[in-house]
Each structure stands twice: as C-alpha cells, then as structure tokens.
Amino acid sequence: MSDRGVLITFEGIDGCGKSTQLRLAKDWLCSNGVSCLATHEPGATPLGREIRQLLLASGRHVTAEAELLLFLADRAQHVREQLAPALVHNRVVLCDRYSDSTHAYQMAARKLGQDERMLALLAFAECGVHPDLTLWFDVSVDVAWHRMQQRQKNGGEHSRFDLEARSFHQRVAEGFAQLARQYPDRIRRIDASQGIEHVHCQVRMEIESFLEARG
Template identity: 60%
Template sequence: MNRLITFEGVDGCGKSTQLKLAAAWLQSRGEQVVTTFEPGDSPLGGEIRRLLLSGEHLPVAECELLLFLADRAQHVRSKLMPALSDGAWVLCDRFSDSTRAYQLAARKLDAAGLEPMLRFAECGITPSLTLWFDVPVETAVERMRLRQLAGEKSSRLDDEAVSFHQRVADAFVRQADAESERIVRINAAESIDEVHQQVIAMISARFQL
C-alpha cells in the first residue's frame, strides 16, 4: 500500500486547511511528509495552472480537461512517484476525483468514454485513501465569498455559477458511493478541530497507526 492520500471536495470545503493540519500531525509523529496540489505543483504545471485558472483565456471543456490531464501526468512523474519511492507520505490537494467532478460531470463530458484518459494521466498511481470533505454547497459558496472579502483572489472555477458547484458536489457523492473502500466521507460542516479529529481517525484506521 502506498502512502498517497488525496483531499477532495467542492471549493470552500476546507480540504486545504485540513491537509496542512494532517501533515503537521504526521510530522509530529516523526513521519516524512510531502504536501502537494493540483493543478500546478511543478514548474511546467505552474504554467498550466495559470492558463487554466487566471481567466485570461477561456478554454472549451475539452481543452480544459486535456490541460488538467497534462498537469497530472507531469505532476505524477516529477513529484508523486519520487516521493512515494522514498517511502514518504504524500498528501495531495486534488487528484483524479476532482477531474471527474469538475471536468467530466460539471462540464457534462462523456465520463465513461474518457475514463481511460484519466487512468493514462495517473501513470499507474492510485491513492490508497481519498478523504472527501462533504459540505453543503451553500456553505461552501459562503466560505468562498468570505475568502474573497478577506482579499483572496478567486479563480475562474471559483466564479462559476452555483449550479456548476452543485453538479460538482453531486458528482462527489456518486464517486463515494461507487468507490466506498477508497473514498471516505468527512463531515466538513463541523469546526476545524472536529474535522481534523475525523481526519486523524480515518488515517489512523486505514494505515493502522
């Protein structure tokens, strides 16, 4: 079993905060931890992220999908594989489940027909555990609004209509139902500390810590 854990959910679900807390907890136990994210956590990926999220250019749905997959292949080969080979824990903010939710379901592309392309971009790497941070879309949208009021710049995907984010949320529900062994639901509507305790419990149970 590899030590790749992916953190998934709609924008505003709190996954990025929880990833940092989980990394700190593992490091406090003396573990080697690599934290990463998609899209963009490689030199080439940074350029792809800018193209995808800046809003400077508006890719059609098919182009958007291919850019995300290009970023993933580069990310897997250049960062995930070396870290996993070294025996590190790898905590990744978004992976293929986000692509299924955002680029396939929310953009209404052919999910079944495009699944082989997602597998190809993964280069044989599958998470041992995926933590899905489930929160009502209304709550997530309000959190994003508050972040923007605090000065955080929104991305092109953040600014999509509520109906888009609802399709994303619904897709995560379907994915969790379909892969209940790998994808574990976290109640992300609770306080940060309460959510963190759920995360610790799930990681401890899966990896027998």
C-alpha cells in the first residue's frame, strides 16, 4: 500500500443513489479492516454546515457565481480540515461529491464555463487533493427524477436543486458524461439504474480492482 491514503469520490446527478452506495461501501470496507472515512460535500465541517444551509435552502436565490464560490469555500475548509489529514494517515476516504460535481453543476449546467479563471479557483480550493478513483453513478434523468419525488414524499432531504427544471438536470448528466470521456482512467461508470444490491456489487468490484492494482 502507498504511504498516502486514497480518495474515492462518488458522483452523479441528484437521485442516482450514490449516497446509499457510499454508506454500503463504508460498511463493507470497515468490516474488512480498512481504515476509512466517509464524508460529503457540502457540509462536512462546522463551517461547511453553515454554507450548506445557504446553498440548499429552497427559498433562497443564489446567483451562479455566488453558488460556485460558496461550494469552493466549503471545499477549501473540507480539504484542509478533513481530507488532507485523513490521506496523510493513509486512510481510504469516501467522499459524496467533490470536484466533478463543480464541473457538472456549476460549470456545465449553470454555464459558467471552464476557462482559466474557473480552473484556477478550483485548484486553489483543492490544494493538490485530487480523486484517485471516481465512481460515476449513471442513471437517466427520468429515473433520477422519480427517485427524487419518492424521497420527498418519504420526508427525505430536499434542496433548491430538486426544484430545477429537467433541462438543468439533463445538462448536469451531460456534464458528468463528458468528464467520464475526458478522464477514462479515473472515472468508472456504474449502472445506477439497477437495484441497490446489484449496484453495490459493481461498486465493490471497482474498489477491489483499484486497491489491488495500487498494491
């Protein structure tokens, strides 16, 4: 095993099931004696929780530019307070959303673009902490939309992103697909249209393969 930990990110459109799969992956890794940290963005730190409230409150208007900067402020704190220390201590870090979500949601769906200014801001927030493996939970917008509606009916958390038009979520999905084409060595596609156990098997296979190859 390397003397540095591993950062595995779980990405996809809202309703893809990644958060459930992250919890299952953590339980599986811990049961096998792997030291791991399960975390998420936004809101994994005390400061981040305050930022999360600003970002996700459904009655609040936030411009695309302000949204980007708030997410990056959350990430800057998250990296320095949790991710970097865990990686230094050789832990496997499972993170629900990270930099690819910024590309898909703010740069693609919000149409902020990926010019040098944007990429410089992203790099500044990440401080050299990049994903080693990304699991992209690919599911159609229709399936994800249905899952989000069911989640809201069951009293689950919802945000102003859930209120966006389908066209917005379609742009997010296209943003993730573009990233997968751009970084095929890092991003692994998971067919998230299947049942929970079937998807979990895919996740285990990808993580096992990655960790074995890493040595």
